[in-house]
Structures are given as C-alpha cells and as structure tokens.
Amino acid sequence: MATQQTTTAGRVLVAPSVILLFVWMIVPLVMTLYFSSLRYSLLDPDNVSFVGLQNYTAFLTDPDFLTALYNTLVLVISVLIISVCGGILVALLMDQPVFGQNVLRLMVIAPFFVIPTVSALVWKNLLMNPDSGLFAWIARSLGFDPIVWFTNWPMLSVIVIVSWEWLPFASLILLTALQSLDEEQKEAASLDGAGPISYFGYIVLPHIARAITVVILIETIFLLSVFAEIYVTTAGGPGNATTNIPFLVYKQALLNFDIGGASAGGIIAVILANIVAFFLVRIIGRNLEG
Amino acid sequence: MAMKQSTGKRIGVTVLAWVVAFLIFFPILWTFITSFKSELDAIAMPPKFLFFNWTLENYFAVQERSNYLKFAYNSIVLSIGANVFGLLIAVPAAWSMAFAPGKRTKDLLMWMLSTKMMPAVGALVPIYLLFRDLHLLDSLFGVGVVLLLINLPLLIWMLYTYFKEIPVDILEAARMDGASLLNEILYVLTPMAVPGIASTMLLAVILSWNEAFWTLNLTTSNAAPLPAFIASYSAPEGFFWAKLSAASTLAIAPILILGWFSQKQLVRGLTFGAVK
Amino acid sequence: MGSIQLKSVKKAFGAVSVINGIDLGIENGEFAVFVGPSGCGKSTLLRLIAGLEDVTSGQVLIDGKDATNIGPSKRGLAMVFQSYALYPHMSVRGNIAFALKMAGQGADVIEQKVRKAAATLNLTDYLDRKPRQLSGGQRQRVAIGRAIVREPKAFLFDEPLSNLDAALRVQMRVEIGELHNALKTTMIYVTHDQVEAMTMADKIVVLDRGSVAQVGSPLELYNRPNGLFVAGFIGSPTMNMIRGPSAEKRGAATIGIRPEHADISTTAGEWPATVRLAEHLGSDTFVHAEADGIGPLTLRLEGEAPLHPDQRIFVTPREAHLHKFDKDGKRIG
The missing domain is CATH 2.40.50.140 (Nucleic acid-binding proteins)
Structure with a gap:
C-alpha cells in the first residue's frame, strides 16, 4: 500500500545493497568456478591451462579430502550435540528462580563474545597444556596422568574449545524461548499433576522445538566454517587429524599455492553449506509470515 | 517450572546454577587473573589462584613489544568504520523493505539472508587474488569492505525487524507535513529507531571485532586487527602465558562489556528475528 | 481556497477493487463527512485525496488543478490520523513546528505560529512535553495543532475521535466544529459513526462497498434517504423496515x-x-x-x-x- 512515488524511491534506496551483495556473492563464486577448472599454481603462474573437472576428481578422490569431510562432520555434529543438550540444561537451570539471575546470565553468555583466536589460545595453553595447564594439575591432584590433549586427542580438544564458544549461544536463545512459555501453561501442567519429566517432554520441549531448530541450523552454518580455532591450535594436525574443509582449502590455496584445487574445494564447501542453508532459509522464511 | 518450591530446593538450585555459570565463565576469569602474574607464576605448579605478586608488567610489555595499540586501533577502525558505512547503505534499504514493500521484498530479504550463508572459503581464493592484484592485501580499506559486506545482510535484517515495529502512520504524517523522503528518514524515522539502530550497530561491531577468517587471511601486520594479533601468540616460544593473557584481556574486555549490554538484541539479531 | 473534485476515481489493490469509480465535488470551506460501515472504502478515499495512495484511474483535482500525480508532501493538505501519528521523539512544540520547518520558515515565524496554535488549542502549558506524557485528548489536540499551523488548503480527518472515550469524543466533536467555524477551511472527515456525521457535516457522503450511496446535507439524508442502505445507516435508533x-x-x-x-x-x-x-x-x-x-x-x-x-x-x-x-x-x- 503505497504510491508509485514511494515504490520508486524504495527501489532506488534498496538498489545499493542489492548491487553490493549481488557482486559480493556472484563475482567470487564465478571466479572460483572458473579457477576450479584450471591448472593454476601460484608457484608457476605463467603456466595456466584448462583441465575441466580434473580438480574436482583430484580433490574428491584425495584421501585428505575424505578425512577433511569426515573431520568437518565430526566437528559439526559433536559441537551441535554438546551445545544443544548442554544449552537446554543450562537454559532450564537459568530459568529457575535463582538468586542473582542477571549476573548468572552475564557469566554464561560471556564466552560467546570472546575472539575465537583468544579462546583457542587460552584453552590450548592455560587450561590444556600437559605440563603447566590447569587440567594437568587437576588430573595430577586426582592421581591420574595428565591428558596430552592436542597430541593424543586433537579432534576432541578442538571440539571442546568450539563447544565452549557455542554453548552460550544455544543457552541464551533457548533461555529466551523458555521465558516466553507462559505462566498459566506452567500452572495448568502442575495442576494436571505432570511430573518434571513429562512436563518437560510434553510442554517445554514442544515449546522450544523451533528455537532448537534455529540454533541447530545457525550453528551449523558457522560450524561448517570453523577456521581460526584450528589455525592457532593445531594447524590442522597432527597429520590431518584436525583438518576440516575450510582449513584444507586454506592450505591448498595459501600454503600449497594450488589455486585450481583450492577453488574446487571452495565450491564443494559452498554446495555443502547450501544444503544446510536451504533448510534454514525455509524455516526463517516461514517465520516471516507471522 | 513455577511450582511452589521450598527454600531448601531454591538454595540447592541456586548453588547448582552458580557452579555451572562459574565453570562456563572460568576460562575468562582465569585469563584475567593470569594476566596479572609474572610469567613464572603463570606456569607454576600447583597453579597460584589468588596469592601471588599481582603485577601490571604484562600489560606494559604487551604494548612495548608488540605495539598492542596499533592492533587495537585497527580493530576499532575496522569494526566501527565498516559498520557506519554499512548503516548508511542499510538504513535506506531497510526503510524501503519495511515501508515500501513490493511483491518481491520477501524474496529479496531471503536472498540477502542466503548470501550470509555462503561459506567464506568459497570466496577465499578469488578475493585473495583480487586483493593481491589491487594491492588491497593488508589494507584497512580492503578488510573493511569485506567486513561491511559480510555484515550487510545482518544490518538490513535487524533494521528491517525494528522498522516494522514503527507505525507507518507516523511516516505518512511526515509526508503530509511536507517532508521530503530524505527528511522523513533523517528527522522522523532515524530518531525514532535510535534504539534499534544502536543495538544493530552494537551486534555488528561485536561480530566484526571477533571476525577471524578474513582478518587472518587478508592481513599480515599493517591492517591486522586483534584476532590476528592474538594469533601471533600461537607460536610456541618461551614463557608467554601471562603476556598472552594480558593481550587477550585487552582484546576481549571492550567487546565483552558491549556484548553484555546488547544481550537482548543479540538473540533477535543472531536468529534473524526468528526468536525474540 | 480549497475545493476538491474527484473525477471517476477508481482504486484497486491487485485484483480487489476498493473504490469503484467515484465522482464527487467538495466546495471550498465545506465540512464534508465520509461515512459508511467498515470496509466501505472511506479511509482509502481519504488517502487517495491525501496522495498517500495512487488512484488506479481517474483524477483528483485540488482547487481545479490536477493533483493526481503530485506527492502528498506537495498537495498542501493536512491530515489528522486516527492514531494521531505524533512524532514520539519530538516535544509538542517540535511536533507542531515540524511542517513549518520542512517548509523552511524562519525560527521567529515558527515560534509565533506555534504559540498561536497552542493558545487556540489550550496546549500552551504542554509545549515542552513529549507526546507520551499527554492524555488522549491532548494528543488529539496536538495532532490538530500540527495540521492548523500549516494553513492547509483542506484538513483531512481519518476517524480522529475513535480512540477517545465517549465524553471526550463529544467535547472534541464540538471543538472541531468550532475550529471549522473559526477557520472556514475545507474539512473532510471520515467516520463510521453516523452521529458524528449528522452533527458535524455540511455535506455527508455515504459510502457503500466502494461507491457513493448518497450525497446530501444531514437532513436530506434523514428525510429522503435514496435507498435501503442509507435509510438503515442514517438515524439512531435505526429505521424500522x-x-x-x-x-x-x-x-x-x-x-x-x-x-x-x-x-x-x-x-x-x-x-x-x-x-x-x-x-x-x-x-x-x-x-x-x-x-x-x-x-x-x-x-x-x-x-x-x-x-x-x-x-x-x-x-x-x-x-x-x-x-x-x-x-x-x-x-x-
């Protein structure tokens, strides 16, 4: 409901954003697609040739790729399980009438604001170092040998760090969803004699189900691109143990200077993310109706 | 669960909640404490929790040895600069989508959202090469443009959800009062939307401040912001934990404080309005 | 001056026709009321006159000049909205002065005009308050004040009293009537309340499903309704059929x-x-x-x-x- 004038003005005003985003999306994508069909190494930049799908077949049949794909999935799924389950528990706890609720909320949300490189380094050194880290001291105090985290359990270490970063996000969003559960419903359930478990299963879980979906989808988008944490802790190692797809592409491009191969990897990452995005956009889009 | 609870149970739940919150917060607290230790105290076994010689030497050392302020300056310029320019583009776009929607506005919003889901690695190679050829590697301008672009969909979306809450009557009243479109946005919409614009800006600044993919890959020293600065501590050389902690504390403190102020908007922003 | 003519004005939103071709003339200085049940198109018709919506076809003439393609800010009309639509971040003074500022008038002139309008509307003591600090009736007056300082060609009222309680509504009705007597400016007033229409109008335009059912003075409509719709709509309690x-x-x-x-x-x-x-x-x-x-x-x-x-x-x-x-x-x- 508007006049031709406002409609025209609207088009003009939205145009810069649309053009910028379109360029930002399309130009790199087209270039990546183009590069992915070339034999193109920065070490030998004058010798560029068209190789068709060879980069893809090379990338897809490379055992490193399968490892990276596997690592990516392990990382994403583990962190999702930990942060969502943990997030539900934390949110339920914070939703109780406890003393000092506001301060608690601040403490719980804090890790989300920490720069990823900071969290990774703090965990790697101050907490997980096998000689002087706090965990080593706890293990020794309890009479165990300290865990040599990044050597023996590299993937687990990365998972722990990333989960710590994302647990607050899940907690905060689920808490917000929980708090919109109205008091009357709670009281009705208690009058109906619902025990805590059936109360949770029949009332709480359905109520926060959509928030959980949103958390899962948004976290997936970010977790598919975990990079900085690996970059500063394990550099993808030992061996390929913590190399995920973003890190593999980075290695291929900026460490091995293989532009063609890295581009093929980039396209594969885009396809993976799009599968997730497809579902996310639909869910959020449905929400727009309301 | 608002069933009547005994005081005993309430105390039990409170203690449990505090323990959980403390464990989650502990790494940050531990970093903060370690930043006041000498390097020797920092790696002492058993760890020294509170009783050690508190010192500020790490903070001075961080500045002297690695010029912390330069990186902090880059972070500030990038996160604020990119998003101020971002707002200049996003406010008109959000006005348009909220108050002059067309048949395709919804599709456009969803499309903008989907650009946010492009994984950065998909664009790394061409952007890196383009920046190399345009001499934009390690330049504030180059990184700033990338930060602006990756935050633009979020800015538009958040502003859009805030603008939708403003009654269109008031903008129409401005039109009837003879206001041009520019004046309508400048004198009526913007002042009314200040809270929404501020929280949008806040979230965008936080995200830019913490952005660690492009900043690590596109900067080396000149334009490097704090995430890249901290990454330089990953080289395992000597005793550096106290300094790492001091540098980390400096890097996260401002954003932590901003973040605490913006918690409520955060939920809306991060879920694109799907959870309020 | 402020005569308004509509020539075969039609408005459709997509496939839905809301105004089905209306011809209507409103003389300079007249108090015209558009009345009809909800959904009859009366508010849309007002918005077409205001320029807040485009006509699908037909013409809107203001003072004999074609204003169909002129934007709302340039038509020289003032509007009072149902929700008041006050600028919440501005004081009463700022609200009343806004249109004058937009017109680029000098600070002295603005202050003088604001004071005069405030005095007329008993708002002098509230000039520095924000709208949220005012009662419903006061907000309504600010909305009117915002309209009168502009000295518009015509005032457009979109159900301005529907958010007020019954007693205040009667009082504001009288005040708007007095304002019309004092200013002698054209007013177009939209309401679903036939009592408001009967008491205030020089000319009532009864609308039914996007068309004019009848136009006339209140007594003409009361004495000689041209059909069942108008007969049933005008008069309270309603006519027995x-x-x-x-x-x-x-x-x-x-x-x-x-x-x-x-x-x-x-x-x-x-x-x-x-x-x-x-x-x-x-x-x-x-x-x-x-x-x-x-x-x-x-x-x-x-x-x-x-x-x-x-x-x-x-x-x-x-x-x-x-x-x-x-x-x-x-x-x-």
Whole structure:
C-alpha cells in the first residue's frame, strides 16, 4: 500500500545493497568456478591451462579430502550435540528462580563474545597444556596422568574449545524461548499433576522445538566454517587429524599455492553449506509470515 | 517450572546454577587473573589462584613489544568504520523493505539472508587474488569492505525487524507535513529507531571485532586487527602465558562489556528475528 | 481556497477493487463527512485525496488543478490520523513546528505560529512535553495543532475521535466544529459513526462497498434517504423496515418508518404488537416491541411513557414520514 512515488524511491534506496551483495556473492563464486577448472599454481603462474573437472576428481578422490569431510562432520555434529543438550540444561537451570539471575546470565553468555583466536589460545595453553595447564594439575591432584590433549586427542580438544564458544549461544536463545512459555501453561501442567519429566517432554520441549531448530541450523552454518580455532591450535594436525574443509582449502590455496584445487574445494564447501542453508532459509522464511 | 518450591530446593538450585555459570565463565576469569602474574607464576605448579605478586608488567610489555595499540586501533577502525558505512547503505534499504514493500521484498530479504550463508572459503581464493592484484592485501580499506559486506545482510535484517515495529502512520504524517523522503528518514524515522539502530550497530561491531577468517587471511601486520594479533601468540616460544593473557584481556574486555549490554538484541539479531 | 473534485476515481489493490469509480465535488470551506460501515472504502478515499495512495484511474483535482500525480508532501493538505501519528521523539512544540520547518520558515515565524496554535488549542502549558506524557485528548489536540499551523488548503480527518472515550469524543466533536467555524477551511472527515456525521457535516457522503450511496446535507439524508442502505445507516435508533402486506398495500416492496415517527395506542392502530422492553431515558423512551406478523419494531416516544413488558399495544406509522422502497431497495417517490 503505497504510491508509485514511494515504490520508486524504495527501489532506488534498496538498489545499493542489492548491487553490493549481488557482486559480493556472484563475482567470487564465478571466479572460483572458473579457477576450479584450471591448472593454476601460484608457484608457476605463467603456466595456466584448462583441465575441466580434473580438480574436482583430484580433490574428491584425495584421501585428505575424505578425512577433511569426515573431520568437518565430526566437528559439526559433536559441537551441535554438546551445545544443544548442554544449552537446554543450562537454559532450564537459568530459568529457575535463582538468586542473582542477571549476573548468572552475564557469566554464561560471556564466552560467546570472546575472539575465537583468544579462546583457542587460552584453552590450548592455560587450561590444556600437559605440563603447566590447569587440567594437568587437576588430573595430577586426582592421581591420574595428565591428558596430552592436542597430541593424543586433537579432534576432541578442538571440539571442546568450539563447544565452549557455542554453548552460550544455544543457552541464551533457548533461555529466551523458555521465558516466553507462559505462566498459566506452567500452572495448568502442575495442576494436571505432570511430573518434571513429562512436563518437560510434553510442554517445554514442544515449546522450544523451533528455537532448537534455529540454533541447530545457525550453528551449523558457522560450524561448517570453523577456521581460526584450528589455525592457532593445531594447524590442522597432527597429520590431518584436525583438518576440516575450510582449513584444507586454506592450505591448498595459501600454503600449497594450488589455486585450481583450492577453488574446487571452495565450491564443494559452498554446495555443502547450501544444503544446510536451504533448510534454514525455509524455516526463517516461514517465520516471516507471522 | 513455577511450582511452589521450598527454600531448601531454591538454595540447592541456586548453588547448582552458580557452579555451572562459574565453570562456563572460568576460562575468562582465569585469563584475567593470569594476566596479572609474572610469567613464572603463570606456569607454576600447583597453579597460584589468588596469592601471588599481582603485577601490571604484562600489560606494559604487551604494548612495548608488540605495539598492542596499533592492533587495537585497527580493530576499532575496522569494526566501527565498516559498520557506519554499512548503516548508511542499510538504513535506506531497510526503510524501503519495511515501508515500501513490493511483491518481491520477501524474496529479496531471503536472498540477502542466503548470501550470509555462503561459506567464506568459497570466496577465499578469488578475493585473495583480487586483493593481491589491487594491492588491497593488508589494507584497512580492503578488510573493511569485506567486513561491511559480510555484515550487510545482518544490518538490513535487524533494521528491517525494528522498522516494522514503527507505525507507518507516523511516516505518512511526515509526508503530509511536507517532508521530503530524505527528511522523513533523517528527522522522523532515524530518531525514532535510535534504539534499534544502536543495538544493530552494537551486534555488528561485536561480530566484526571477533571476525577471524578474513582478518587472518587478508592481513599480515599493517591492517591486522586483534584476532590476528592474538594469533601471533600461537607460536610456541618461551614463557608467554601471562603476556598472552594480558593481550587477550585487552582484546576481549571492550567487546565483552558491549556484548553484555546488547544481550537482548543479540538473540533477535543472531536468529534473524526468528526468536525474540 | 480549497475545493476538491474527484473525477471517476477508481482504486484497486491487485485484483480487489476498493473504490469503484467515484465522482464527487467538495466546495471550498465545506465540512464534508465520509461515512459508511467498515470496509466501505472511506479511509482509502481519504488517502487517495491525501496522495498517500495512487488512484488506479481517474483524477483528483485540488482547487481545479490536477493533483493526481503530485506527492502528498506537495498537495498542501493536512491530515489528522486516527492514531494521531505524533512524532514520539519530538516535544509538542517540535511536533507542531515540524511542517513549518520542512517548509523552511524562519525560527521567529515558527515560534509565533506555534504559540498561536497552542493558545487556540489550550496546549500552551504542554509545549515542552513529549507526546507520551499527554492524555488522549491532548494528543488529539496536538495532532490538530500540527495540521492548523500549516494553513492547509483542506484538513483531512481519518476517524480522529475513535480512540477517545465517549465524553471526550463529544467535547472534541464540538471543538472541531468550532475550529471549522473559526477557520472556514475545507474539512473532510471520515467516520463510521453516523452521529458524528449528522452533527458535524455540511455535506455527508455515504459510502457503500466502494461507491457513493448518497450525497446530501444531514437532513436530506434523514428525510429522503435514496435507498435501503442509507435509510438503515442514517438515524439512531435505526429505521424500522417492514415488508409484506403493509408494504404492498402502499405500493412498495419495503416500507421504512423511523422510531420517532410512529404513534402508539393501547386501544387501536395498524400493527398490534407486544412490548418486549421499554428503555426509559428520561427525555425519551425507547420501546422494543414485537409486532404480530411483522417482527421487531423499535419506537421512540418523547418523555415518559407508562409501558411495561408484555403489554399489548398498537402501532400506527405517520404516513407523511413513511419511506417507500422498491424491490431493488431504491426509494419510491
């Protein structure tokens, strides 16, 4: 409901954003697609040739790729399980009438604001170092040998760090969803004699189900691109143990200077993310109706 | 669960909640404490929790040895600069989508959202090469443009959800009062939307401040912001934990404080309005 | 100056036609009221005049000049919105002054005009308050003040009183009427309340499903409604509509008689009826009765009438006040 004038003005005003985003999306994508069909190494930049799908077949049949794909999935799924389950528990706890609720909320949300490189380094050194880290001291105090985290359990270490970063996000969003559960419903359930478990299963879980979906989808988008944490802790190692797809592409491009191969990897990452995005956009889009 | 609870149970739940919150917060607290230790105290076994010689030497050392302020300056310029320019583009776009929607506005919003889901690695190679050829590697301008672009969909979306809450009557009243479109946005919409614009800006600044993919890959020293600065501590050389902690504390403190102020908007922003 | 002409104005939102071709003239200085049930298109028509919506076809003329393609900010009209639409971040002074600022007037002139408007509307003491600190009636006055400082060609009111309580509504109705007498500026007023229309208008435009049902002075509409729709819409309590033999013998499909235009007798009359309820207002008595073979009738008697439920009465319409309608609902005679 508007006049031709406002409609025209609207088009003009939205145009810069649309053009910028379109360029930002399309130009790199087209270039990546183009590069992915070339034999193109920065070490030998004058010798560029068209190789068709060879980069893809090379990338897809490379055992490193399968490892990276596997690592990516392990990382994403583990962190999702930990942060969502943990997030539900934390949110339920914070939703109780406890003393000092506001301060608690601040403490719980804090890790989300920490720069990823900071969290990774703090965990790697101050907490997980096998000689002087706090965990080593706890293990020794309890009479165990300290865990040599990044050597023996590299993937687990990365998972722990990333989960710590994302647990607050899940907690905060689920808490917000929980708090919109109205008091009357709670009281009705208690009058109906619902025990805590059936109360949770029949009332709480359905109520926060959509928030959980949103958390899962948004976290997936970010977790598919975990990079900085690996970059500063394990550099993808030992061996390929913590190399995920973003890190593999980075290695291929900026460490091995293989532009063609890295581009093929980039396209594969885009396809993976799009599968997730497809579902996310639909869910959020449905929400727009309301 | 608002069933009547005994005081005993309430105390039990409170203690449990505090323990959980403390464990989650502990790494940050531990970093903060370690930043006041000498390097020797920092790696002492058993760890020294509170009783050690508190010192500020790490903070001075961080500045002297690695010029912390330069990186902090880059972070500030990038996160604020990119998003101020971002707002200049996003406010008109959000006005348009909220108050002059067309048949395709919804599709456009969803499309903008989907650009946010492009994984950065998909664009790394061409952007890196383009920046190399345009001499934009390690330049504030180059990184700033990338930060602006990756935050633009979020800015538009958040502003859009805030603008939708403003009654269109008031903008129409401005039109009837003879206001041009520019004046309508400048004198009526913007002042009314200040809270929404501020929280949008806040979230965008936080995200830019913490952005660690492009900043690590596109900067080396000149334009490097704090995430890249901290990454330089990953080289395992000597005793550096106290300094790492001091540098980390400096890097996260401002954003932590901003973040605490913006918690409520955060939920809306991060879920694109799907959870309020 | 401020005459407004609509020439075959049509408006459709997509496939839905909201205004089906309206021709209408409003003279300079006239107080015109658009009235009709919700969904009749009256607010849309006002927004078309304001320029907040484009006409799908047809022309809007202001002072004889084609304004169809002129934006709302350039039409020289002022509008008072149902929600008041005050600028919440500006003081009362800022709200009233905004249009003058937009017109680029000097600070002295603005202050002088704001003061004058505030004095007229009893807002002088509130000039530095924000809208949220004002009562509903005060907000309404600010909205009016914002309109009058501009000295517009015409005022457009979009159901301005519907958010006020009943007592305040009567008071504001009087104030707007006085304002019109003082300013002598064209006013177009949209309402769904026929009482507001009857009391305020020089000219009432009754709208029904996007078309003009009838245009006329309040008394013309009251005395000679041109069809069933207007007859039923204007007047309170509503006109009694009677079909069947009583209508047929008068050569009509339907006859209408207003509650105040029938006589009641306890002994004899045309329609025997049973009293269901008598509402004693002091000045009047409203009688709700069930007429045999006809259905419910509402009657209005002056002063006290000693009637009680279940009492048998006889109702006789005054022939001079009888309205006759044909089978299409059109007025006969």
